[in-house]
Structure formats: C-alpha cells, structure tokens
Amino acid sequence: MEGGSIPSKCVSYLETYYSKGQFDKDYSLVASYALAFAKTVKMGGDGKDAWVFDVDETLLSNLEYYKTHIYGAEPFNSKEFSEWVVQGTTPGYDASLKLYEHLKKLGFTIILLTGRDEAQRSVTEGQEDQGKAATEYKSEQRSRMVKKGFKLHGNTGDQWSDLQGFAVADRSFKVPNPLYYIA
DSSP: OTTTTTTTHHHHHHHHHHTTTTTHOOOOOOOHHHHHHTOOOOOSSSSOEEEEESSSSSTTTOHOOOTTGGTTTOOOOOOHHHHHHOOOOOBBHHHHHHHHHHHHHHTTEEEEEEOTTTTOOOOOOOOGGTOHHHHHHHHHHHHHHHHHTTEEEEHHHHSSHHHHHHSSOSSEOOOOOOOOOOO
C-alpha cells in the first residue's frame, strides 16, 4: 500500500463519501451486477465452478483503521496496520457478504486470495510469494486454481491488481476503494 497517497484536501470528501452512504450504494451496485452475471452462469455441477474474492477492502473493511489515520492521508505504517489486522475485529461489508452467500447458494466454490503477509493470514502457499507484485502473485494463484480444474467464472476485488494479469475470470467486478492503490 502506498502511504500518504490521499491529499489532505480530499479527506473531507472521503469522510462524506463513507458517512453519507454513497460508498455503500456504489458497492451494492457492483455486487448486484456480479450477482446478475452469476445467475447466468451454466454450472457444471462438479464443484469446480469458482468465484474469486479479494479479502481486504473487498470482503472485509479496514475503514476503522483508516479513519484513525486520516483516511490514508497519513503515511502508511505496515507494522501498525499488521498489529491492527491480527486483532481480528475487521467487519465485513454488507454487500460483499450478501453476494458471497448468494454465490454459495448458487453452488459456486469460493476462492479467497489475499495480499496479506504471512503474519496476517493463516492459510498460505508459502514464503516464496513474499515481495511479489500484487498482479503477479494473484495471477499465479488463479493459475494454480485453473490447473486444479477450477473454472473461474467471477472475480471481485478492490484493486485492479486483484483482477488483471493472467488466468483471469470470465467476468471481473471492481468494487470502490478510494483509500489506496496497489500496483
């Protein structure tokens, strides 16, 4: 994450975007498009029809952390952020959780891909992924799933690096995240 990437003059806009409900409306709209697409997918019935989700700022909200750090106008402190994450108090976004549940009911296998480091996540393929660019890492992980026979129908993420690269899904859905950008 790039620290201090939000100009201080934009902080009030971010506060309003989140507090007045526009963020939730924007996220819900993307989730409704994703669900509409998911309902059109012809499922194979073999448990290999998959949907990929990013974790931070897609399924789980770190907004409370960023509020205390001026919505990203302060330089990012990875140690402090990691300490906050491991507390395990991060809430889910309503729209993403509803989408997740609908996809499960439709029969999709859910694949979670996170950029969290080894200290922050309990399930990982190993240390060899440390330091890779996000697009490369996520592409490699999706490729592993394809090699295991999964058909990646959908992918939902808050960063373009969650969605681009190789082994991409049939359809990708970018949810809003005005707080930071990961290349």
